[in-house]
Amino acid sequence: MTTAHSPIRVGIIGVGNWARHGHLRVLTLLPQYHLQAVYSERRERAEAAASEYAISQVADSVDALVNNPEVDLVVVLNTAPQHEKTVRAAIAAGKDVYCEWPLTTTTADSEHLLHLAKDAGVRHIVGLQRRHAPHNRYLQDLLQQGYVGKVRSVRMHVSMNYFQALRPNALRWTAPEENFSSVIAIYAGHFLDMLFTATGWPVKVSGLMVNQFPKVTIKETGEVLDSTAPDQLVLSGMLEDGGVISIHIEGGKRNGSGVQIDITGDQGDLKISNRSAFGDVGDDYVIEGAHGDNLPLQALPLPASYERLPESTLPSAVLELAELYYVYAQDVVDGSHGAATFEDAVRLHRLLDAARDGHRTPLK
Template identity: 75%
Template sequence: MQSPNPIRVGLVGIGNWAMHGHVRVLSLLPQYDISAVYSQRLESAQVAAAQLNIAHVAESLEELVNHPEVDLVVVLTTAPQHEEAVRAAIAAGKNVYCEWPLTTSTAVSQELACLAKQAGVRTIVGLQRRHAPHNRYLQDLLQQGYVGKVRSVRIHVSMNYFQALRPNALRWTVPEENFSSVISIYAGHFLDMLFTAMGWPVNVSALMVNQFDIVTIKETGERLQGSAPDQMVLAGQLEDGALLSVHIEGGKRNGSGVQIDITGHEGDLRITNVSAFGDRGDDYVIVGAHGDHLPLEVLPVPAGYSRLPAADLPSSVLELAELYHVYAQDVAEGTHAATTFDDAVRMHKLLDGVLASSQTGRRALLAL
């Protein structure tokens, strides 16, 4: 059932992730209604509108952001295209959602965050994993002292995507200047999730490398010079003194997924998922032990952490639904819990520090 006054959404971009994720989420949640769509390919917008019963097809970005039946502009284009659409939405005085990465540079992202505040518009950035049930449960376990004072945390994230052979739809991930590598995208998502639960690092020593110097486009055989990093390792220290270890890698042939290990003075936790971009049933599993010389036992996420309508959707899509749920609650109650452009800027600055450490071979001090 639709809410009496749903948030009316205007989509900018109607590509794979828009259809796989956002459209299904916005159709699931009664707090929303997709009222308009714009795409640089007008035919794509028209086809989507007919398929999804969207009332308005905008023929220009300006028409979309200024449409009287759009409350929230949702920017779902590639990272190099984000800035234009976000600026237009802010100029129109519309609240705006933008996928992560917010833009291709920290400076531009900071500018957009400032412009949004000056215009008095709400912002959302697509760093949705921090709001997932497993991460909220993890935060509570830590705050309740399940492991005691944390001594160390280690995260390994790997995925089959971003190999030397890529579909044409992902050719924009190849140039480093597009800030759309596996590191830019996945490090942003998973480190935001982790640090929301654990606290943020104060220093890092890092190494980023590109091991796919030639990327071949699957459909055409075209060979592109690869420059974006596909592996990152870093060591650092969190604000409470705990040690941090991170390894993120793309193009892993087999056995990819997510594993987080947390060591404390009084116990241990491990969080795993067989996929970095979860399908149906790819839910996070939390195991732990409080005490000494004990086996790790499954700690099911309590049912109370679920707050979405029942749906047979991929876990990665349900994580996105959590962010939309939180934003709708913010609008209704005047709160500010959903991730914002300020959170995007914080992640940009973290990755700037990682890059600086990798380039100089020195530890980077962070002020996040």
């Protein structure tokens, strides 16, 4: 059992690319955590992770890991179609549980997990880490402090080079729509949550999803797969106070990809940009603004008070993940609920359902 003075003992389920690139490095960086146990369907991956990150226990099964009395927090990092069953097992074992986004492949399954977690009285966290990033907390404060006045419009464009018609074998599971693992399910989910945490959530939307890559070729083998998953999302709508939103998210952009956000208010403007939608070392968000009329945008450097992680050389996308773990560790100590939860995941599922269905109002 963890206390305010002991690290949270973590059991990892799934040792894929993001687990290795992100979670294991973050949990090693933060002193609030201790990597206790690991499980993978491919035992050699679990053993390699255990060796590299000094994890003392390699579990033989999901059930063995979730029922391990030395594990406080189960972290679910296998593929999206496996999440529901794995999270359910953790909840049944009475364990606090972190699950990557997407929580599950359907809204109904995610709603069911939320109910199970509430009934069991366990803490639940979903991997929507971008809302907790320093730039987004700063943006939220600027808006709440009235930097732009009343928000009149919000425009966001997010694009990335990958998720093209030619994909590595590691992304073959993104092609079937039923896996809910497309660029829209994953990236739109992350960026919509990030944006609306800062601006407030829309009360009505109209959306369009398009698949422009109906055939996907696997780079390593030349195998051609049918792809039914969308790779473009166009979303328009309205915020509660009347601000208009316009959002375009697309995969497979050959050049000039990244993130551009423009927020127009009745007293000023903000622009948020990043050359990368994922974020390597040095791919940091730039916030520019002007408060007044017909003025040039000026850089608004991130105040040092928004930095709270230990020094490291980790990529910016990985540091965003560290922010979520930082907030959750503080929640455990304080009894607070700052980290993104299954409730946030369900709200995001419903928003994406509305976009897929074309039009749904209201969203509340």
